[in-house]
Amino acid sequence: MKAHAILAKEFIADEARTDWHDETLWFIRQKRDKAAHTLPEWEQLRQWASEIKNHTLSKLDEYLVEFENNARQNGVMVHWASNGDMHNQIVYDIIRQHNITRVVKSKSMLTEECHLNHFLATMGIEVVDTDLGERIVQFRKEPPSHIVLPAIHLTKQDVSDTFHQHLHTEKGNADPLYLTRAAREHLREKFLEAGLAITGVNFAIAETGGFVVCTNEGNADMGAHAAPVHIACMGIEKIIPKAEHLGVFLRLLARSATGQPITTYSSHFHKPREGQQMHIIIVDNGRSRQLARADFRNSLKCIRCAACFNTCPVYRRSGGFSYHTAVAGPIGSILNPNLDLKSYSDLPFASTLCGSCSNVCPVKIDIHEQLWKWRQVIASEGQVAPAKKLMVKGMAFILARPALYRVAGRVGRWCMRYLPFLLNHKLNPWYRQREMPGPAGRSFRDWYIKNKKQ
Amino acid sequence: MNAREHILQAIKAGRPGAVALPGLEQDLAIHYDDVLAKFKTTLEAIGGQWLEISGEEEVSTFAEQESGAGKFVINAAGDNENSLSEMTARQLAGVDMAIVRGKLGVAENAAIWLTEEQMKNRLLPYICQQLVLVLREDEIISNMHQAYQQTRINERGFGAFIAGPSKTADIEQSLVIGAHGPISLKVLIIKENKIA
Numbered sequence: 337m338k339a340h341a342i343l344a345k346e347f348i349a350d351e352a353r354t355d356w357h358d359e360t361l362w363f364i365r366q367k368r369d370k371a372a373h374t375l376p377e378w379e380q381l382r383q384w385a386s387e388i389k390n391h392t393l394s395k396l397d398e399y400l401v402e403f404e405n406n407a408r409q410n411g412v413m414v415h416w417a418s419n420g421d422m423h424n425q426i427v428y429d430i431i432r433q434h435n436i437t438r439v440v441k442s443k444s445m446l447t448e449e450c451h452l453n454h455f456l457a458t459m460g461i462e463v464v465d466t467d468l469g470e471r472i473v474q475f476r477k478e479p480p481s482h483i484v485l486p487a488i489h490l491t492k493q494d495v496s497d498t499f500h501q502h503l504h505t506e507k508g509n510a511d512p513l514y515l516t517r518a519a520r521e522h523l524r525e526k527f528l529e530a531g532l533a534i535t536g537v538n539f540a541i542a543e544t545g546g547f548v549v550c551t552n553e554g555n556a557d558m559g560a561h562a563a564p565v566h567i568a569c570m571g572i573e574k575i576i577p578k579a580e581h582l583g584v585f586l587r588l589l590a591r592s593a594t595g596q597p598i599t600t601y602s603s604h605f606h607k608p609r610e611g612q613q614m615h616i617i618i619v620d621n622g623r624s625r626q627l628a629r630a631d632f633r634n635s636l637k638c639i640r641c642a643a644c645f646n647t648c649p650v651y652r653r654s655g656g657f658s659y660h661t662a663v664a665g666p667i668g669s670i671l672n673p674n675l676d677l678k679s680y681s682d683l684p685f686a687s688t689l690c691g692s693c694s695n696v697c698p699v700k701i702d703i704h705e706q707l708w709k710w711r712q713v714i715a716s717e718g719q720v721a722p723a724k725k726l727m728v729k730g731m732a733f734i735l736a737r738p739a740l741y742r743v744a745g746r747v748g749r750w751c752m753r754y755l756p757f758l759l760n761h762k763l764n765p766w767y768r769q770r771e772m773p774g775p776a777g778r779s780f781r782d783w784y785i786k787n788k789k790q
Numbered sequence: 791m792n793a794r795e796h797i798l799q800a801i802k803a804g805r806p807g808a809v810a811l812p813g814l815e816q817d818l819a820i821h822y823d824d825v826l827a828k829f830k831t832t833l834e835a836i837g838g839q840w841l842e843i844s845g846e847e848e849v850s851t852f853a854e855q856e857s858g859a860g861k862f863v864i865n866a867a868g869d870n871e872n873s874l875s876e877m878t879a880r881q882l883a884g885v886d887m888a889i890v891r892g893k894l895g896v897a898e899n900a901a902i903w904l905t906e907e908q909m910k911n912r913l914l915p916y917i918c919q920q921l922v923l924v925l926r927e928d929e930i931i932s933n934m935h936q937a938y939q940q941t942r943i944n945e946r947g948f949g950a951f952i953a954g955p956s957k958t959a960d961i962e963q964s965l966v967i968g969a970h971g972p973i974s975l976k977v978l979i980i981k982e983n984k985i986a
Contacts, residue, residue, distance in 0.1 A: 376820060384812050393806060400801070410944075416792070418796055418797060467960070492962040516968070520970060528883060544944040561916060579943045583814070586951075597899035601953075601971070604944075606946070
């Protein structure tokens with residue numbers, strides 16, 4: 337698998353697109369700020385949200401059992417899955433049981449994490465993603481590049497070409513309204529003929545056994561209320577104790593995600609409708625392992641708003657695909673090493689550690705600190721890239737020897753002045769995207785000694 | 791050991807020590823002096839429209855006027871719409887306009903709470919082309935904390951906050967009103983004391 341830096345290099349090859357991506361996500365970050373500033377109690381809300389999640393994690397098993405009991409009493413079938421394969425198998429068994437051939441799915445990062453679509457495709461079942469952005473990337477056989485804005489890496493011309501190919505829209509017509517209407521017509525038919533609807537879960541309420549799904553498009557509801565069978569897939573960390581806590585989370589979620597005061601639809605499911613079957617699949621897939629890691633457990637507080645994506649100077653300029661995973665961005669960089677340390681050992685390094693992610697996080701996850709802690713875990717397990725390892729070892733050797741350090745500094749400055757070609761060449765990774773700075777006239781130490789005497 | 795036991799045991803072994811649940815002091819949340827005015831401006835900002843009417847009976851007048859234009863209008867806020875729950879998705883797909891009673895309006899985000907009881911059919915407020923929600927002025931409150939205090943979310947099998955028409959910005963971040971759900975949302979606000 338290609339590492340983040342290499343994939344990022346591919347993304348930034350198109351400079352105009354990179355700039356658009358960067359500026360657009362920053363604009364969403366600004367909308368988030370504007371929405372947050374309309375509420376004097378914003379910081380209090382973040383504090384409450386953080387504390388509610390901390391509390392819930394400390395009694396997670398008890399709340400899950402409470403949720404399960406209440407959901408069962410509501411007439412919902414509850415399943416448990418230790419990992420992605422088990423989750424996919426449960427979905428497939430339900431499909432088989434009902435002889436279903438047509439499945440619609442609204443956005444669920446969990447099913448992306450479990451590669452559900454791919455699994456069902458190998459079993460001969462086509463899943464239609466119904467979120468507009470997800471449908472676009474599905475046509476293109478791409479994964480989503482952002483958890484809230486799945487097609488943010490594409491231009492309207494790209495979408496126009498894709499729709500022309502798959503939905504026979506007019507060639508070259510890139511009007512977003514025209515393209516959205518075409519998708520609306522296409523997907524309405526899919527909703528009406530679906531035998532099963534899969535949705536994600538934003539919040540699962542222990543005290544009532546219900547769950548809340550938030551969308552702007554209305555696609556989760558169109559699927560769930562039209563199909564004879566509804567499956568809702570949730571990670572174990574989606575639990576909140578009480579209905580009143582929804583007040584806190586729904587006030588934070590959309591404002592943090594897009595700057596809207598709330599999503600258009602916040603649907604509260606408790607019982608299947610007359611004649612319908614409703615299932616909930618509760619999935620672990622590494623989450624209980626993350627819970628046991630004191631340094632990293634609070635990553636499980638995440639409510640998937642993507643505020644950390646939109647603010648991240650690295651994500652904005654490297655694109656979602658550079659993270660080669662379902663959940664990209666800063667939060668993805670602390671969640672994925674738990675799933676597979678070796679495959680994702682590059683991600684905690686895809687950060688400047690500026691801390692902006694932690695500052696915008698609505699549930700106060702210390703994301704940048706965890707990135708730094710993962711780096712330490714990765715180094716101690718010998719997963720650091722060889723060149724980086726060699727360089728850091730070399731630096732450590734020099735930095736530990738003051739006399740050698742002074743000589744090296746002098747040599748370095750002399751070289752920059754008189755032999756710049758020694759550094760300004762393609763083999764120096766630092767030089768690839770940057771001009772080297774001008775050499776200082778003397779070291780800080782020399783300056784200090786001189787000025788101290790005066 | 792099955793998956794359930796395995797997961798629960800792993801959580802129990804790995805969970806942190808007890809952390810207290812915070813008390814939510816709801817007075818800290820924003821309250822608006824004029825909730826109706828705030829509700830209206832928020833609704834407009836999210837792409838919705840509003841119309842003031844002077845009494846519940848005007849809803850059926852509104853419905854009749856709209857039907858006059860040859861549109862398929864369903865007034866679920868009316869009395870005799872019990873057959874609605876029997877309608878199939880394909881039949882509902884032909885609905886041009888649905889009028890549904892809301893239970894509660896929230897000024898901070900213009901969200902309106904309604905349950906299956908008001909919808910009559912869960913699909914109706916999503917599949918119709920135009921949605922009209924009806925609220926009485928005194929059913930509008932300031933914020934979501936109050937909303938959850940005043941509703942029991944599991945009172946019915948399904949309930950939802952609906953805020954504005956369906957929308958998407960998935961194509962180059964251009965806002966398009968009307969994604970999969972209604973392409974417009976109008977709120978009829980009943981002002982009981984409105985002087986004619």
